[in-house]
């Protein structure tokens with residue numbers, strides 16, 4: 001059988017029509033918990049006071065992503081859905097993104113194909129940012145996780161979205177286009193990360209990545225096992241040894257002729273298509289989730305696609321090492337020593353710390369390809385999940401100004417990132433008796449020692465590391481998002497490239 005379509009990108013347009021006259025199946029109106037905006041007052045009148053009644057009863061409070069569909073007379077839209085965005089004082093653009101996604105999910109549940117979203121002037125965000133954010137939300141809401149179900153009707157899609165928003169039409173259109181592309185690329189990453197390990201082996205991942213990247217206008221190079229061996233990537237090859245599937249290294253390039261020779265953004269994404277732990281095997285419970293251990297690689301791929309489609313004015317290179325981590329007869333054993341492409345030696349104390357091995361060689365390769373600024377994205381450590389939980393990505397790196405730049409664009413992108421230390425003192429924790437260092441630093445500070453391991457391969461370039469172990473996978477369905485891959489990191493990387501003027505001289 002073949003996979004069902006799991007996402008669709010609707011057409012998204014801008015309208016300046018009055019809310020009551022918009023022709024659509026469902027009109028989404030974001031509303032505060034504690035501040036009634038003019039749109040809601042008009043709607044309350046058109047519903048004969050039902051909205052005020054629902055608020056007074058506590059049936060509808062305006063909490064983030066809460067939905068209320070009042071009976072409305074005299075408006076053109078088939079239905080109106082109020083979607084909460086919480087208290088005015090707590091407002092953040094991501095609440096609007098989630099409200100739009102919630103609207104799309106609500107529309108799809110009702111099998112409605114046309115949606116409009118009202119952007120009320122009273123919400124404190126610039127019109128262009130609102131347009132982009134709402135478009136992103138509407139598109140990421142048009143994603144379905146049930147790709148291999150044969151017993152359910154095919155998912156319903158929102159085909160057409162109108163944003164009711166005032167502002168300069170051409171600026172709004174550009175913002176909408178940006179949001180639409182970033183939403184679609186988020187969905188591309190989610191689709192790949194949800195894919196099982198048997199349908200996305202390293203060679204299949206490389207083929208799909210190459211096809212997706214080529215059609216976006218990127219140059220693509222897929223290195224096979226022979227080429228990887230010629231480059232002496234002993235760390236990546238070491239991880240691949242235990243698997244029947246050969247590794248791949250996918251290289252994506254965006255080289256706009258108009259961009260300066262420097263800077264060159266280097267993105268590196270962990271592409272472990274299944275992580276069993278290898279000989280240091282993982283417990284059975286939740287091991288299935290390790291099909292998502294290529295989420296960082298998918299994020300790098302999808303971000304490069306967005307960068308090409310939005311014609312970001314900066315050179316970028318994406319490097320994605322792809323392999324399984326399996327306990328085959330020729331697998332890496334605890335105590336083995338590997339030699340990296342850079343020449344540094346690593347004593348492997350735990351074969352389950354495989355991501356940093358693959359990333360070490362890949363970071364070195366990104367430097368060979370001319371990267372001047374590095375960002376890696378990886379489902380790297382359980383320790384990061386312990387430290388920050390499942391909603392915040394760990395942010396590591398040096399120098400501080402570069403890390404802060406990444407944090408700031410991440411905030412804009414709706415990927416929550418929080419800085420973690422990378423003090424040299426932690427390097428003590430992964431000293432080796434017989435090699436340059438080991439691949440694990442033990443439980444204490446586990447996310448930090450993993451980051452510092454990667455730093456060994458960054459040649460002291462400005463470098464940021466996103467540990468998405470907690471954030472790549474949603475354990476619970478939310479009003480704005482089904483269970484499964486989240487696409488975290490995609491928009492942050494793309495926004496970083498689009499914001500090149502802010503950091504080019506760092």
Ligand code: BES
Pocket residue numbers: 275277293350352353354355379380381382383385439440441442446469470
């Ligand atoms: N892919 C895992 C990390 C992970 C854990 C991702 C939970 C998503 C959810 C990684 O390869 C791993 O196994 N890390 C080990 C490192 C340890 C052996 C030093 C870990 O975190 O336990």
Ligand code: MN
Pocket residue numbers: 275277325351352353354355
């Ligand atoms: Mn592992």
Ligand code: ZN
Pocket residue numbers: 272275293352354355379380
């Ligand atoms: Zn892993």
